[in-house]
Each structure stands twice: as C-alpha cells, then as structure tokens.
Amino acid sequence: MKTHKYTVAVFTENFIGLLTRITLIFTRRHVNIESITVSESEVRGVHRYTLVVKTTEDVVQRIVQQIEKQVEALKAFYYREEEIIHQEIALYKVSTKFLDGQHNLEKLIRDNHARMLSLDSEYLVIEKTGHKHETQALLEELQPFGVLEFVRSGRVSVAKRMKELSEYLDEMETELQARVEAGKNQ
Amino acid sequence: MKGAEAVIQSLLAEGVDTIFGYPGGAIMPVYDSLFDFTDQIHHVLVRHEQGAVHAAQGYARTSGRVGVCLATSGPGATNLITGLADAMIDSTPVVCITGQVASHLLGTDAFQETDVVGVSMPVSKWNIQVTRAKDIPAAMAKAFYIAKSGRPGPVLIDITKDAQFGDLEYTYTHCTQLRSYNPCPAPAQHAIKKAAELINNAKKPFLLVGQGIILSGAENELKELVEKSGIPFAWTLMGLSAMPTDHPLNMGMLGMHGNYAPNIKTNECDVLIAVGMRFDDRVTGDVNRYARQAKIIHIEIDQAEVNKNIAADVPVIGDAREVLEDLLPLVNENNHEEWIGEFLALRAIEEEKVSQEELFPEKEGLTMPEIIRRVSEKTKGEAILVTDVGQHQMAASRYFGFNKTRSNVTSGGLGTMGFALPASLGAKLGVPDREVVAVIGDGGFQMNMQELATIRQTHAAVKIVILNNNFLGMVRQWQQLFFDRRYSFTEMENPDFVKLGEAFHIPSARVSERGDVDAAISKMLESEGPYLLEVMVEKEDNVFPMVPTGAAVSEIRLS
Numbered sequence A: 001m002k003t004h005k006y007t008v009a010v011f012t013e014n015f016i017g018l019l020t021r022i023t024l025i026f027t028r029r030h031v032n033i034e035s036i037t038v039s040e041s042e043v044r045g046v047h048r049y050t051l052v053v054k055t056t057e058d059v060v061q062r063i064v065q066q067i068e069k070q071v072e073a074l075k076a077f078y079y080r081e082e083e084i085i086h087q088e089i090a091l092y093k094v095s096t097k098f099l100d101g102q103h104n105l106e107k108l109i110r111d112n113h114a115r116m117l118s119l120d121s122e123y124l125v126i127e128k129t130g131h132k133h134e135t136q137a138l139l140e141e142l143q144p145f146g147v148l149e150f151v152r153s154g155r156v157s158v159a160k161r162m163k164e165l166s167e168y169l170d171e172m173e174t175e176l177q178a179r180v181e182a183g184k185n186q
Numbered sequence B: 001m002k003g004a005e006a007v008i009q010s011l012l013a014e015g016v017d018t019i020f021g022y023p024g025g026a027i028m029p030v031y032d033s034l035f036d037f038t039d040q041i042h043h044v045l046v047r048h049e050q051g052a053v054h055a056a057q058g059y060a061r062t063s064g065r066v067g068v069c070l071a072t073s074g075p076g077a078t079n080l081i082t083g084l085a086d087a088m089i090d091s092t093p094v095v096c097i098t099g100q101v102a103s104h105l106l107g108t109d110a111f112q113e114t115d116v117v118g119v120s121m122p123v124s125k126w127n128i129q130v131t132r133a134k135d136i137p138a139a140m141a142k143a144f145y146i147a148k149s150g151r152p153g154p155v156l157i158d159i160t161k162d163a164q165f166g167d168l169e170y171t172y173t174h175c176t177q178l179r180s181y182n183p184c185p186a187p188a189q190h191a192i193k194k195a196a197e198l199i200n201n202a203k204k205p206f207l208l209v210g211q212g213i214i215l216s217g218a219e220n221e222l223k224e225l226v227e228k229s230g231i232p233f234a235w236t237l238m239g240l241s242a243m244p245t246d247h248p249l250n251m252g253m254l255g256m257h258g259n260y261a262p263n264i265k266t267n268e269c270d271v272l273i274a275v276g277m278r279f280d281d282r283v284t285g286d287v288n289r290y291a292r293q294a295k296i297i298h299i300e301i302d303q304a305e306v307n308k309n310i311a312a313d314v315p316v317i318g319d320a321r322e323v324l325e326d327l328l329p330l331v332n333e334n335n336h337e338e339w340i341g342e343f344l345a346l347r348a349i350e351e352e353k354v355s356q357e358e359l360f361p362e363k364e365g366l367t368m369p370e371i372i373r374r375v376s377e378k379t380k381g382e383a384i385l386v387t388d389v390g391q392h393q394m395a396a397s398r399y400f401g402f403n404k405t406r407s408n409v410t411s412g413g414l415g416t417m418g419f420a421l422p423a424s425l426g427a428k429l430g431v432p433d434r435e436v437v438a439v440i441g442d443g444g445f446q447m448n449m450q451e452l453a454t455i456r457q458t459h460a461a462v463k464i465v466i467l468n469n470n471f472l473g474m475v476r477q478w479q480q481l482f483f484d485r486r487y488s489f490t491e492m493e494n495p496d497f498v499k500l501g502e503a504f505h506i507p508s509a510r511v512s513e514r515g516d517v518d519a520a521i522s523k524m525l526e527s528e529g530p531y532l533l534e535v536m537v538e539k540e541d542n543v544f545p546m547v548p549t550g551a552a553v554s555e556i557r558l559s
C-alpha cells in the first residue's frame, strides 16, 4: 500500500497525559510524527491536536480509531493534503551586516512575501508563513547570508468540509444521552 | 475526612468487599485507614504485587465484578505492570490504586518515586494522578466507571501521599457518563438486518464465540441464536465456557492449538459470524489466507477492533447481548445437518489421530490430556479451570469440560507465565462456592509460587495441579519442531514441589503412575482446603493439532 502525507486532527478534553497517550499510539506502530501542534479549538475547553504523519491509509485509519478509543478523546479525523487548508510559520534570524543595500535582502523578503519581524543592531528576524516547501525555499535563499537561527512551527490546518466541531459534539451528545436514558451506557 | 479514608469510602460506595494488596511507605495512610474497615473489606495480603493484580483479575473474571489492588509507589507500582498489560489485552476490569511520593517531591527522583502514570499508560485503559484530597472521590468514581463499562479494562489511580493525608468534604457521586466516552454505542439496525440476511441465506454459516459473549452476559442469547439457526460455533481461548462444552453445536476451540475441524472449516464456510472477539493472530494464522471465501459479520463493542486484523463485510458495533437480542427475531429457524456433519467427520479424524492416544495412552508415561480428562470428569463440568501458559494450558483448554459460564480463567492475549497461581486465588475468592482447579506447568508455577503463602493464609480451597514435564514444555516443543531439537535452556532441575507445598502448610502429593492417578485426584478434590498435586508427565510430549506460525488455519497439522 502506498504511503501519503496525512494530517490527523484530534479534539479532546483538557486532560494531563493525553498528549502522551496519543503520541504512543503512533510510536507504537513505528509511525514517526513529523509535526505536532496543540491549541484550544473554537469550542471552549476543547483542545485540538494537529499531527502530520507519512504512512498508509490503512495505518492512519487504525490510528484514528485507536485515538478515538481514548477516554478523553472526543473525535479524531484524518485528511489527505487536498482536503485541508494548512499553514506553517517559519522564523529566520540573520545578521544585520547584510542590510547594506548590496545584498538585496529587501527584495528577497518582498519576493517571498515574508516580513521583517524585528530589527536589532546585530540581527534581524524574518517571518514567513506558508507551506513547507515555501519556507524551505526562503531558507535556502537566505543560506548565503548565514542564517543564525531557523525554526519552523508544526502545521496548523482547517478542514475544507463545512461541518463544524460543535455539530459533531451535539450529535455525540445526543447519541450518548439516548444511551444513558436507555440505561445502556455501561 | 482524610483523603486516605476517602479512598476506602469510595471503595465501599462502589460495593467493593475484597481487595488484593501489599503495603509500603507511600500507601501507608490508606492502609492505616483500611484497618478501621476490616469488617467491611477483606484485604488479601499477597506476597508480591504481581500476585495482587493477577488475583484481582481472577476475581473479576469469575465474579463479574471489578478487581481491586492496592500497592505502594516505586517498586510496588512497577510490579503491577505485567498484570495491567494482561488485563488490558484480555479486557478485564481492574482498578489499581498506587501510593505516590508527596506532590512537592514529584519529579525529584525521591525515594521510591516512579512515574507510574507514565509507565502504565500503554497498558491501562485510563489512568490518573491525584494530588489533592478533594479530587479522590471523583477520580475513584471515574476509575470504576471506565474499568467496567464498554470493553472493560484496567485503570490505575496514583495518589500522592499528601493527598492521602489531606482533608476533604467527602461526598460520592457515581460516574455514569462522560461526554468524550461512548462505551457502548447503539448498534446500527440496518447492519443487524444485513447480518440477518446473510445468515438466512448462508449454506455454510459458522459462528465464532469470543469473550465478549461472557463480558456482555450474552450466553442465553447466543444459545437461542445458534439453536434457532442451527449454526455450528467454535470458541476462542477467551470464549471458553460461554456455552456448555457438550452442546451439540459446539465444534471446539479455534486457533493455533485449537481443534482440527473449526480451523479447517473457517476456510470453507460461506458466512463467518464473529461475536465479541478480535481476530488475534493466534486465532487467524496467516490473515491473508483467513476466511477469504466467506462474508464476515463482525459483532464487536470496540470500534477499533473492526477492520483491524480482518476486514468485515458487515460490522456491527455494539454490545454483544444487545446485538444478539435484536438479531434473534430476524434470523430464520434452520438446521445445517450436512454442514455440521462435515465438522464431525473432521473431529473423528482428530480423535483418531490425536485424542485417542492422548486421552487413553497406551504408552507408559502420563500425558497432560489424560490428567485433564480425569479432573474434568471428576468435577463434572462444574469446576472453574484456571490455567497458566504453555502446553498444559492448551491441553486443558481442549479437554476440560464446562457446564457454566465464567469458568475459564487464563492469560490469553499476553500469555503471562505465573498468572495461574495468584489468579486461582482470586477466582476462588470471587465465587467461594465453586470448585477452582488451577492447572500449571512446572515453569510457570515457579514464577509466582510465593502466592502459596497467600493461599494458605486465606484458606482459599484452590486445587493446584502441577503438570511437571521438567521442561519449559511449549518452548521445547518449538525448539524440537522449528529449531532442530536444540533445547537451548529449556530443561529444568526443579525443586521438590511436594516438600515445597508442605513448607507452606498446604497438603501436597505427587503421582507418577497411571494406576494412582484416580485416587490422587479424588483425594485432592475431597480435601477441604487448598491442595497441591504434582503429576509427573512425559517429558517430551507435543501439543497437536497445531497451526504453525505463518500458516493458514486450514493448514493445521495433526502431527
């Protein structure tokens, strides 16, 4: 089976240790996590994990099932690249000595739709958001200037489908309540 | 109230009357509080924490209640890990409570500090660390709810010492639901209809019985279903005893050392109905050549098990009992005599080629199956069988007869040697009125034999049968078959088990002659308290049938 890049989105309660439980599900199957980002979601108290992995659909499907099985996990999804809008942010620290007008640093920043975040007497910090190949391209262009520090964030993504998390939560709640009322959630 | 007492009150609120444990520094406040409740809670002092958790498992498996263990931090807690892993893979409801160093010491490598929440994460259904007394009741309530609901499993609560000493206003509310947890989803009726259609049109249907039947209490529904539809069934190792062994539709045990007919027929049936089982590799053999010809209906409470190992044509997610209740009226009355006849013909081959000589040997040495047969006959299917891991386990699972459900306690998914002795203690305490027979190899016995002391101290009338072949038999068998008879470190010079039993003040005997076996077993069963019987069996017998690793189930070998 072919491997692809998948973005796994997990919505959870805020619970200590859950991050480890979730990453264990990947590592146990020898799947390397390429990036991971955690933040609060649009629903208060619900956290959102975005993980990027390269694996087969078979495996990612099972991983998502195992994640949903975790007691504090509300819902998990996996997406192919074309099913999401995603973004990463990169910061580049470069010495100010290249800001001498001769090195066209300004043009480079402009052409790459990057921006200067901070300027100090010794260094400047450039910020660029984009897909990995874009932030990588800028890194390579800046290499001749001697990049003092570089960092790229994990991916954040939103799904293209229009169903909102709150709808899923409502559905789950309705189903659960029906089970509770029927005395069948033991 | 102190946190420590809140732990005990929570246990009482959950209806717990038996716990297994071992004290130590970080759990001492709870032990101190426990001392005031000895009239309400029977605490069993094991001799090793692994014994506590296996005993709790045995207790849970026979009684259907949650097994509870208590241990201290550090080594006490890490000694529980094997049992947690075992309970996890075999879906056994267990709550482990561990003491932890005071919260201000967390992360300082304090004396006996182990990150047991971290260590137990992959082997627990859920776990939590509690650092404040006031959080204890809610954590306990959640722990019990999670352990027993849906697909059961082990949970661990780690309570810091300051939380045990701290004050709280105690109130207890049972946990009955969690927003993020739907333990028992409603089965989809359209799936049940589709399953019924497949079943009604099947010419060669075959039903697989897993432990899910027992865990959901679906024994009666299963019986009605197979009898109405006339479908032959076979059970997994964990499904043993879900129906009476001698039921005419019972075709035996599945899997690597299961019976000949059900393994072969798995690859010939047209509809395979799997209920409450997870297609473990020991059951499926080569998954790529497993029941490819059949439409597969998978009835399972754990969504993550569906399409995990074997793709299902009709998955039905839900509690086995609920699903079978709904399925029953949709299934037509039928019988499949001819199809069953094919099973019986294969059974006859197995009997002739394997069982006859095993059960009624003409050779001199004693065989494991003949001993199992005698014990089974004498207990008339009424006993609970507890087995360890190895050849004796497979022999016992094939030849022991059951009349009642929840009568088989074994370590299935993990294959934990050392399980049986402590588990038999727990099994007996779970259902004191029933006879409990533990069948154990000489190797596995020595892995937790310290629990003889606990058995003695509790007067639990466990009948212990050691089938002694002076070998790590199952490994030796593999060495013989697949490693050119190179018996690398599998032969054992054993202690005198009879003297050993007597040293623990447990009446003990040894038998090595066929003529003495009957009387020895009778004496064991007639004795009042615990009893240890060592049986000297053939050193180099093998267990057959066998599906070698990587083979298809239909390639099962008889020799």
Ligand SMILES: Cc1ncc(C[n+]2csc(CCOP(=O)(O)OP(=O)(O)O)c2C)c(N)n1
Pocket (backbone or CB within 6 Å): B388, B389, B390, B391, B392, B393, B415, B416, B417, B418, B440, B441, B442, B443, B444, B445, B467, B469, B471, B472, B473, B474, B475
């Ligand atoms: C804790 C543990 N260690 C190792 C094994 C591997 N193992 C499986 S069966 C077996 C041999 C068991 O020997 P014995 O208890 O004498 O039983 P027999 O097979 O002879 O009936 C071993 C070593 C295991 N299952 N569990």
